Amino acid sequence: MIIVSSCLAGVKCRYDGNDNLVPEIKELVLSGRAIALCPEELGDLSTPRIPCEIVKKDNQLKVMTKDQVDCTAQFLLGAGKVAQIAKILDCKQAILKANSPSCGYGMIYDGSFTGEKIKGNGLTAELLSKQGVEIKNETNMNFSILNYTQEND
Template sequence: MILISACLAGVNCRYDGGNNKNKEILKLVKEKKAILVCPEQLGGLPTSRIPCEIVDGNGEDVLMNKAKVMDKNGEDKTLHFIKGAQETLKIAKLYGVETAILKARSPSCGCGIIYDGSFLGNKKEGNGVTAALLKKEGIRVFDEENFKEYIK
């Protein structure tokens, strides 16, 4: 079973109430090879919500209390992102997930590249909070831009 960001399968759970439907990922869902999650919803955040970015670090730093996830209005949403990552991990373990395909650049799901915390569209190296936790637990994490070469 593959864990997939729900927005990639067309679920309207993005911060702006939309989705990032990807036909190839949707095919995995229809073939019953995937379980969908939205870590931000699992963490208690509503849809729609104010955009968030990791400030002063990356997902690994957030998990070690060295960085925060802030919304664009300056509100600290760190605990929501940590809870969402923990709930996502519980689901992954329940289903025996070994691979995840998550939303690129997201403060939860970003894998390798995330936004830099300035809310200006700038990017930096790092993982989102959920991606960092899943990787720490030995789950292979990809995004919708690089999963094809790894998924059969």
């Protein structure tokens, strides 16, 4: 089973109430080869919601809204739930939304809300990676994954 960010499968769960549909990823879910999860909604955040980015505050990394409300606890809760599901389903791969404070892997927005990016991982991507899950995103995934079968588990 592959974990995918729900927004990439066409679920309108982004902060602005929209999605980031990638038809091939939606097909993975519809065919039963992937499970769509939104760590932010699993962390009890509403949709729509105020945009968040990871910032360094008081010498710690925190997830803050554009209005400077600390949402770190909700992001950690959602990340933990996704990691727990990954463990239960013995997931080895994930396709997550690039640059997100939850799902970004390798690059994330820099906390200035200007669209600038820095090296880093979102909280969910970081936790999954520590569990040994291979992380891809919609910009670097190999579409041959569509040939993935249950025998590959």
